[in-house]
Amino acid sequence: MSVPEIVRIGHVVLTVADLARARHFYVDLLGMNVLHEGSGGIYLRGVEDREWSLKLELGGSPRVRQFGFKVATDSTLDELERLAVDLGLPHRRETERDRPAMLRIQDPFGFPMTYYYQSVRHPWLLQRYDLHRGPGISRIDHVNLFCPTVADMGAWYQQRQGFRLTEYTEDKHGVTWAVWMHRKGNVHDLAITNGTGPRMHHFAYWLPDGNRIMQLCDILAGARAEAHIERGPGRHGISNAFYLYLRDPDGHRIELYTSDYLTVDPDFEPIRWDRDDIRRQQLWGGPAPKCWFTEGSMVESEDGGLVPTTESVLTGVPTYIS
């Protein structure tokens, strides 16, 4: 059976309680670029994005309305629709600004996934360095999701949508605690972490180097907004990324990420990390705050409500956390 061809992570749609406050955080502090703006929400992108990659909408309790993935052609949407029909997954066609043909599927684990091929392409800002603001965030890189059944969800996305495993965390009993999977050729477009779910752990943007991440810390401090910094900067063992985690004004977690590696080789062998190896999360050895392991964003259900969550039977966090 052929597998629908997913190209890469495409966007995240978040709801926020105060649009002006969220705009200040993402646009004024993080320096993201406004592509469209209106009563319906704000469409943002990095300097390398030719399409919008983050939408902020006013409304309700903060949650993720969509995780968007770009696919290879419009007919990929038909393939994905057949998959949804075959498996009895809730799904519907939708449209969005710049994106006339989208398919929304509630996946078997409760996540609201939308797929699109067509998107209006806008002139990028990459070489308009004079217009870059703040750290000059480049492009959307990945999403990381909390799920109580990591192994099942990881297998499903590998088998049904062609995601390729790059790294994973196991305990000494061989139980999978987390997986990192990609389509675009770096470490991940989609990661899944053990925990109460379905919830989003974080979404992430790429930057060209670690200096920009340091600069963002300084900018936040200069604006007396350092409380948004939740973890880092540091170097992940997993992915080798130089990272920083922030919480936005609504509690959504965003990672600034750079310096991972190429994963296109067909004989690439996924890298195994032990759950109790402190270096997997922080190569430099420092602990993460407990909230980093437990807090996340709820996701929107088929009817516009919140998808109820389930706790994982794998409880506890690594012993090394603070």
Next chain:
Amino acid sequence: MSVPEIVRIGHVVLTVADLARARHFYVDLLGMNVLHEGSGGIYLRGVEDREWSLKLELGGSPRVRQFGFKVATDSTLDELERLAVDLGLPHRRETERDRPAMLRIQDPFGFPMTYYYQSVRHPWLLQRYDLHRGPGISRIDHVNLFCPTVADMGAWYQQRQGFRLTEYTEDKHGVTWAVWMHRKGNVHDLAITNGTGPRMHHFAYWLPDGNRIMQLCDILAGARAEAHIERGPGRHGISNAFYLYLRDPDGHRIELYTSDYLTVDPDFEPIRWDRDDIRRQQLWGGPAPKCWFTEGSMVESEDGGLVPTTESVLTGVPTYIS
């Protein structure tokens, strides 16, 4: 007709007149890592490479013996062999250290291309930062070749081997002067530039950021080896890369390269540059030395000699060069 699946650039094999001198340049100054070493030559790699990516051999006039490409499976070699038979291209099976099954094809433009899938995978050095030396060169990125028939050669690699065009240079008459084509998802694995060919213009390695490139300039200067610097550092308009060009002791040109962009979108539209736009080569506006446009490495023929070269009918270099 199905097209053989090329994964990425894999290696370059160079001959040099003095192996110890070449080793000093690549290992002591550039900090590349020795994987194997013996009477037959030296096998080098970057800290992210799990396979060797550069081989230096003693012998004859300096030339390129092979440009190597990693393919998707062993059966891809069979597909490529059928292509060579169909088109009457000289070809043969070969082996190399770590690579038990390779196919060498002299392409229609005279270049010695070798293809392989299997390669012994070695533990990488990426997270052994304590072992990195010099600027910590990461991985092989691309090759750039001189050819008097750029448009034809570009079309051939796109049609026959699935390369995808990302950027190109045209003059005002619509004549193509250069093309950049990729398989691995960034700007290029293979670029072709107008000029006397077949010859290699340069091969390139990736680094994680521009600081490392500055550091390499300082290292060369510290060792009184600054004469190896031919051009840069600077920012290319084409590819947006931060770059540095060096000439090795045998005259082979190597580029240190970072900070290009993601090209996986199926609706990516190739970027056109005008031949007389100085910004295409140097976004900061400085000229290149004339030798950068005219000098290159000869390539090895089927019988171990040098492939005779042909001048391009497109003569002259842009008016802005020094």
Next chain:
Amino acid sequence: MSVPEIVRIGHVVLTVADLARARHFYVDLLGMNVLHEGSGGIYLRGVEDREWSLKLELGGSPRVRQFGFKVATDSTLDELERLAVDLGLPHRRETERDRPAMLRIQDPFGFPMTYYYQSVRHPWLLQRYDLHRGPGISRIDHVNLFCPTVADMGAWYQQRQGFRLTEYTEDKHGVTWAVWMHRKGNVHDLAITNGTGPRMHHFAYWLPDGNRIMQLCDILAGARAEAHIERGPGRHGISNAFYLYLRDPDGHRIELYTSDYLTVDPDFEPIRWDRDDIRRQQLWGGPAPKCWFTEGSMVESEDGGLVPTTESVLTGVPTYIS
């Protein structure tokens, strides 16, 4: 005889032909910070400066009206005044915005030097990283002046004003071609270079690291203002500084400068460079454009005109220039 205590370079006052055009260059592109602005001119500073350090005035042919030095106390002005009287140098008391007590002396070599102690101190921007723009220029660092009698002028400033020699350029006959002298503890506050003078070769601002200098190149390129880049980026042998030279819209030359070294030791031995050592100007070996050796800004005379210049008897530029 006691020597008046100079603390550091303090400011430069330039005239420009178009104030809006100059403001665009310094404020919009270079990201300098406006402290005061009015019909009389624009007062600028870096993020670390607590006082203004650059004033742009409309008027006449582009020239330097003042080179300003901060001194240890108000009484230092009296000492300097006695020096001017003793030597018959033209001098007068002046005031400027924020600076109620200044002394202007036309030095024996024709340069308009002003000295001040008092200056209104403004809250700095150093830790308001959210307000930094562009590369975040830090503070004024030095001025470099063309003079046909380098040895005499160097000796005068060392003997009469306590400047300390750090580096110098000699030819094989022992003739001095350039000197670098400091008061504040790094390589220089004041450098003197052989050439037609009195003229200003350049003035310079400090940045915290070389990344900012790269970023400024990108910003200029993004704004299609790359023609302002005259030389660099590169690494000077002299001073070890990472540098970039720009020409402003009126032709005044500004250097962006970082990464020199500490010179406070009383037994510091000045470093000698040979005039024909290409590494003294560019450790990486590249040539400078000829204009870099020959063009400079005129300086203002006692009566508001231009000080006539004299050619140096030391003619010719190093053989390695382009």
Next chain:
Amino acid sequence: MSVPEIVRIGHVVLTVADLARARHFYVDLLGMNVLHEGSGGIYLRGVEDREWSLKLELGGSPRVRQFGFKVATDSTLDELERLAVDLGLPHRRETERDRPAMLRIQDPFGFPMTYYYQSVRHPWLLQRYDLHRGPGISRIDHVNLFCPTVADMGAWYQQRQGFRLTEYTEDKHGVTWAVWMHRKGNVHDLAITNGTGPRMHHFAYWLPDGNRIMQLCDILAGARAEAHIERGPGRHGISNAFYLYLRDPDGHRIELYTSDYLTVDPDFEPIRWDRDDIRRQQLWGGPAPKCWFTEGSMVESEDGGLVPTTESVLTGVPTYIS
């Protein structure tokens, strides 16, 4: 009364329990440069140091044998000797490798301070970038000492040895908890922090930029030596420095430090920080580990033993620490 002229911090002499282990840490991991080595100890320096700046000696419980300061002339030693005689401070003349004339004074607070002018000057490594190892540590920058009577000790060094205050920490009652004082023109040569003393909190080396500090974290992680990282990297509010704190194998604390600011202005006004302002220690807001506030190195007494310590009456650490 004239005050002896101190130029800058010059060196630290530490005892260690295992010289090979300490050498591995400072030379192999941190990349410091060996100037002399023998049975008596190891003399190290940064690439900008022309003199040794750190000596490691085998012996006894880990302690600081000397804090060394370079002074303006040999006669400064006579002035300091008169001061010691006048105040009845234990003192003696000493010699060290490269330093034929030193004066050791046990200061009123129990610290073993040595002063020297003459030191053999060695060719520096600054522009021998090919010989730099690891992060390329530049030069010694400062020492930070625990003392139970911060206000008294700060006043003594300002009045008796001409140190200049740049920043200080007070509580809401106006009680001084810490002071930063300099001689060389940046934020400090000598800082004093409230706590059980006399003990050394840390000594610090300068690096040219924050990238090097990141690189050192990676090197430590690569060597599985990340446990040496005690705090950071981060940005201090006080001093604006980008920092990293390590504990060496004997527990001595070393800071890697860059990016503070110029303090030469005579009208510089010291910056006051509130003791409970989390931003003073970490502009980015993160807490420090408790050990950072409580642990330090003992100092050597006149007779080669350890100076007994006294607790401060100012107890407790800021409420924000972890």
